[in-house]
Amino acid sequence: MSDPHRVLARDVPPGADDPIFALNAEARRRAAAGESIVNATLGALIHDDGRLAVLPSVVEALREAPVERAAGYAPIAGDPTFLRQATLDALGDGALAGAATAVATPGGSGALHLAVSNFLAPGQHLLTSRHYWGPYETMATHAGRAVRTFETFDDRLRFDAAAFGAALARSIDEQGRALVVLNFPCHNPTGYSLDDEEWRAVADAVREAGRRAPVTVVIDLAYAAFGGARARSWRAPVASMLDRAVVLVAWTASKAFTQYGARVGALIAVAEDAATREAVAALLSVACRGTWSNCNHLGQLVVGELLADPTKRARTEEERTELVDLLDARVAAFRDAAAARGVRHPRYEGGFFVAVPCADGARTAARMRDDGVFVVPIDGAVRIALCSTAVADVDRLVESLAGALE
Numbered sequence: 001m002s003d004p005h006r007v008l009a010r011d012v013p014p015g016a017d018d019p020i021f022a023l024n025a026e027a028r029r030r031a032a033a034g035e036s037i038v039n040a041t042l043g044a045l046i047h048d049d050g051r052l053a054v055l056p057s058v059v060e061a062l063r064e065a066p067v068e069r070a071a072g073y074a075p076i077a078g079d080p081t082f083l084r085q086a087t088l089d090a091l092g093d094g095a096l097a098g099a100a101t102a103v104a105t106p107g108g109s110g111a112l113h114l115a116v117s118n119f120l121a122p123g124q125h126l127l128t129s130r131h132y133w134g135p136y137e138t139m140a141t142h143a144g145r146a147v148r149t150f151e152t153f154d155d156r157l158r159f160d161a162a163a164f165g166a167a168l169a170r171s172i173d174e175q176g177r178a179l180v181v182l183n184f185p186c187h188n189p190t191g192y193s194l195d196d197e198e199w200r201a202v203a204d205a206v207r208e209a210g211r212r213a214p215v216t217v218v219i220d221l222a223y224a225a226f227g228g229a230r231a232r233s234w235r236a237p238v239a240s241m242l243d244r245a246v247v248l249v250a251w252t253a254s255k256a257f258t259q260y261g262a263r264v265g266a267l268i269a270v271a272e273d274a275a276t277r278e279a280v281a282a283l284l285s286v287a288c289r290g291t292w293s294n295c296n297h298l299g300q301l302v303v304g305e306l307l308a309d310p311t312k313r314a315r316t317e318e319e320r321t322e323l324v325d326l327l328d329a330r331v332a333a334f335r336d337a338a339a340a341r342g343v344r345h346p347r348y349e350g351g352f353f354v355a356v357p358c359a360d361g362a363r364t365a366a367r368m369r370d371d372g373v374f375v376v377p378i379d380g381a382v383r384i385a386l387c388s389t390a391v392a393d394v395d396r397l398v399e400s401l402a403g404a405l406e
């Protein structure tokens with residue numbers, strides 16, 4: 001028989017099947033066979049009764065969308081109203097937004113792809129924390145780049161700013177530039193949000209590194225709309241980096257507007273110097289054309305309108321608050337149950353996931369599966385998707401976890 005891969009001009013990486021989807025499939029199979037299952041694997045917000053949470057105002061806006069206008073191509077860089085509104089939503093209406101340029105992307109994933117392929121040369125690595133969203137690696141390696149990590153937490157389970165600073169310096173020594181990807185607030189997979197002191201430490205390290213070489217910092221805001229009080233506290237320290245770094249924001253409607261399938265996102269670039277900003281805008285526009293041509297027009301028109309119209313915006317925010325409350329009830333139940341059973345975890349104040357450190361994530365997750373509880377093993381931890389766990393199941397989940405950790 002001929003080699004089935006002969007037709008492919010590149011290798012198929014091992015483990016190409018997404019492990020999270022495989023675990024989810026097993027959980028569903030066992031549940032369908034009648035077993036009582038807690039499935040905390042998937043990263044979408046699900047109501048306690050198992051329905052996907054969607055914002056009614058968004059569904060209504062989609063139904064009423066100007067379909068004839070949407071049938072035409074969107075501008076290559078994106079719909080101007082959408083881009084303006086996404087920029088204001090991400091950055092506020094202060095100095096950051098004044099120094100920004102943006103392009104539309106298919107979700108946050110598209111924004112991350114543009115960052116990796118335009119701010120690193122082939123063979124270079126991006127820098128992120130040891131615990132990271134797996135597709136960062138897929139995106140980087142598929143684009144001929146790589147991922148390098150630094151320790152996420154210190155002994156006190158606080159952000160390890162010293163490890164970050166040292167790794168950043170090493171990246172610059174080795175490749176003469178750095179691309180940092182930080183998914184705070186509401187980091188996937190740990191749930192962590194940096195506090196003011198931690199953001200200041202990040203900004204100090206970036207400013208120091210930016211004296212020596214070009215540094216770009218990506219803030220992946222995928223879950224920020226669920227971040228409560230900390231959701232915007234990154235803006236001031238990040239603004240303080242601008243004299244030494246370019247800041248990119250990966251913005252997405254997937255979670256904030258519960259439209260995972262609409263593929264609406266933006267890469268927002270903030271550069272203090274106008275000439276840099278113009279060069280970045282020109283390159284990103286060419287990169288859009290050369291990658292996906294243009295993005296979902298209907299989604300951009302709808303999300304742009306929902307953000308621009310004060311009445312619609314207020315309604316969407318109100319509905320989103322209900323979802324934040326739904327999630328926060330699970331977060332509180334998790335924290336209480338973990339404290340009662342002595343399960344140690346990083347500070348967790350909101351967001352879709354939390355990760356609990358353990359010696360062997362695969363072993364812990366396998367033991368929990370014996371109890372009918374599905375979580376995702378990751379490097380030195382298990383990831384628990386509270387976004388898809390009913391509040392009534394949280395206690396059972398933590399009890400299984402505590403047993404598996406013994």
Ligand SMILES: Cc1ncc(COP(=O)(O)O)c(C=O)c1O
Pocket residue numbers: 043106107108109110133183188220222252253254260265
């Ligand atoms: C950390 C992180 N960043 C970015 C994304 C991008 O999602 P999307 O491409 O749907 O906007 C996700 C989605 O799960 C994520 O978990």
